[in-house]
Amino acid sequence: xxxxxxPDRREFLKDSGRWILLTGAATLAWDFVVQGAPEQAxxxxxxxxxxxxxxxxxxxxxxxxxxxxxxxENGVPMTDESFRTWVERYTILPDAPExxxxxxxxxxxxxxxxxxxxxxxxxxxxxxxxCNHCAHSPCVxxxxxxxxxxxxxxxxxxxxxxxxxxxxxxxxxxxxxRYIDPRTETVDKCTLCYHxxxxxxxxxxxxxxxxxxxQLVDLKDPKDPVHxxxxxxxxxxxxxQMATGSKVYYNALDGAVR
Amino acid sequence: xxxxxxNYEHVLRMAxxxxxxxxxxxxVRWIMVPxxxxxxxxxxAGALKEIAAQPITYAGRDACAECHTDVIEVRKGTRHEKxxxxxxxxxLATHASGDVANPGKPDPKTVCAPCHAKMTGRPxxxxxxxxxxxxxxxxxxxxxxxxxPKVK
Numbered sequence: 001x002x003x004x005x006x007p008d009r010r011e012f013l014k015d016s017g018r019w020i021l022l023t024g025a026a027t028l029a030w031d032f033v034v035q036g037a038p039e040q041a042x043x044x045x046x047x048x049x050x051x052x053x054x055x056x057x058x059x060x061x062x063x064x065x066x067x068x069x070x071x072x073e074n075g076v077p078m079t080d081e082s083f084r085t086w087v088e089r090y091t092i093l094p095d096a097p098e099x100x101x102x103x104x105x106x107x108x109x110x111x112x113x114x115x116x117x118x119x120x121x122x123x124x125x126x127x128x129x130x131c132n133h134c135a136h137s138p139c140v141x142x143x144x145x146x147x148x149x150x151x152x153x154x155x156x157x158x159x160x161x162x163x164x165x166x167x168x169x170x171x172x173x174x175x176x177x178r179y180i181d182p183r184t185e186t187v188d189k190c191t192l193c194y195h196x197x198x199x200x201x202x203x204x205x206x207x208x209x210x211x212x213x214x215q216l217v218d219l220k221d222p223k224d225p226v227h228x229x230x231x232x233x234x235x236x237x238x239x240x241q242m243a244t245g246s247k248v249y250y251n252a253l254d255g256a257v258r
Numbered sequence: 259x260x261x262x263x264x265n266y267e268h269v270l271r272m273a274x275x276x277x278x279x280x281x282x283x284x285x286v287r288w289i290m291v292p293x294x295x296x297x298x299x300x301x302x303a304g305a306l307k308e309i310a311a312q313p314i315t316y317a318g319r320d321a322c323a324e325c326h327t328d329v330i331e332v333r334k335g336t337r338h339e340k341x342x343x344x345x346x347x348x349x350l351a352t353h354a355s356g357d358v359a360n361p362g363k364p365d366p367k368t369v370c371a372p373c374h375a376k377m378t379g380r381p382x383x384x385x386x387x388x389x390x391x392x393x394x395x396x397x398x399x400x401x402x403x404x405x406x407p408k409v410k
Contacts, residue, residue: 046306061384063372065345072349073315089379111371116378124379149301159305195312204316208345210373211384 044198046152050220051192052247053206054229055128057254059213062087062126064108066205066214071109073193073204082179083107084190085130085205092256094121100256127250127257128214130205131156131177131190132238135245139169139178148187154219154247155192163187174242192216219247316344317354329405336406346404366397369404 070076070085087108091101105112108126118124133156140148140156147162148169163186170178170187181188193203201207202216217226229235229251236253237246250257297303322343323330333339344350346369352358376386393401401409 058381061373061380062377065372069316069344069349074312091379111375112377112379113371113375114378115376118378125381126379146295146300146302149299149305151306152298157305157309159302159308161305161308162302191309191312194306194309196314196316196318198310199314201314201316201318204349207316207318207342210341210345212340 046198048220049153049197049218050247051154051197052133052217052219052226052249053130053192053203054215054217054226054235054249054251055130056213056215056233056251057125057127058252059211060087060126060128061211061213062089062108062112063210064111065208065210066128067107067109069204069208070190073196074191076188077182079182080106082181082188084177084188085128087112088127088129090123090125090127090254090257091116091118092123092254093118097256123254125254127253128205129175129177129238130214130248131192132175132244132246132248133190133192135247137244138172138174138242142168142172144168151194155194155197156189157191157194158187158189160184160186160188174239174244314351315349317349317351319343321354322350332405336408338405338407366399366404367395370398370402 064087066085067083067087070083071078074084076082076084085107086104088102088104089108089112091103093101103112105114108128112126116124133150133154135150135154137150137156140150143149144166145162145164147159147164148156149159150156160181165180165185165187167180167187170180178187178189180186193201193205196203197216203214206214206216215226218224219226226249230249233251234253235249235251237249238253239246239258292302292304294303295301298306319342326343329343346364347361348364350358350361353361371389373384374386374389376388380386398404403410
């Protein structure tokens with residue numbers, strides 16, 4: 001330690017006095033409280049949260065705002081293979097309800113501006129897709145080096161420093177939510193805007209969704225409107241038969257969506 | 259030395275090799291595994307903080323509302339009330355932090371189309387039309403007010 005970095009006696013006594021008198025969290029927050037901005041203190045406690053998302057298919061207008069916002073917020077490469085979130089358009093024709101037509105031109109980044117005439121009886125709707133942040137995620141189970149993990153607040157994250165780029169998780173994800181970042185050759189995926197939600201903001205896709213079709217929810221917060229929403233709507237998850245414990249809940253999800 | 263322990267040097271050599279193997283393993287493990295690995299689970303605990311330290315691009319509606327109270331007021335009770343500012347204005351964290359003084363306005367010719375152009379699959383409740391039929395090439399704001407979407 002250099003001479004100018006060593007604390008003088010007054011500082012040392014002040015700091016140690018604080019640590020003795022206050023709890024750990026209060027000590028960390030102390031400087032911010034004194035400055036009159038206690039809300040800026042690093043008081044985020046991961047175990048107090050359990051993040052998820054609700055997506056209302058009836059409200060999605062396919063504008064692609066979420067896809068653009070996600071790429072801008074997270075620096076996702078502009079290739080047509082790299083998406084942390086994307087929008088699909090499902091077309092279910094009356095004579096083939098089991099075989100929907102699914103299209104996602106450039107992930108919905110530019111919207112779906114081609115008008116298609118399907119005739120009467122076709123059911124057409126948009127399905128925004130995102131990492132489901134599964135509670136029992138297959139991708140975490142297969143990672144050999146512990147590079148991908150579930151955080152204590154229920155977000156599936158990738159540690160880019162540890163990732164080898166072996167692609168096991170890309171194959172394991174039943175929802176196709178992972179891609180290889182061509183710049184680093186490591187895996188990347190939706191972080192549920194972990195840098196935003198830990199600061200009290202919502203995700204970039206929810207922030208820019210004009211109709212409120214997407215909503216970030218905290219399932220551990222008893223005051224979150226999600227509980228009321230889940231009770232009063234037809235909620236489903238994608239591929240429930242995979243028992244992944246998905247935490248992205250869809251309202252009005254058609255059975256043909258997979 | 260006789261009986262069972264006649265050739266104990268062999269055993270010692272084996273034990274030495276075994277011990278050296280364990281020692282090498284421990285040293286390699288100490289070098290390869292980060293110190294905070296396994297603190298919360300089978301991952302590096304420091305990764306949580308690193309991921310959370312990523313810079314923000316979208317400031318969020320609350321940041322806009324701190325200064326632009328007039329716009330919030332204009333939008334009250336209109337159909338655009340719940341549309342967040344950055345849905346149309348784009349990412350403006352640099353403006354909210356004061357680094358960019360005047361970020362400019364969105365292009366009035368293209369800003370409305372993503373939500374209001376006619377699109378197959380769009381819910382019927384969403385107001386949508388063919389822009390060319392409706393007003394030719396004129397920008398929407400010639401007639402409509404974007405913050406309270408009525409005809410001027």
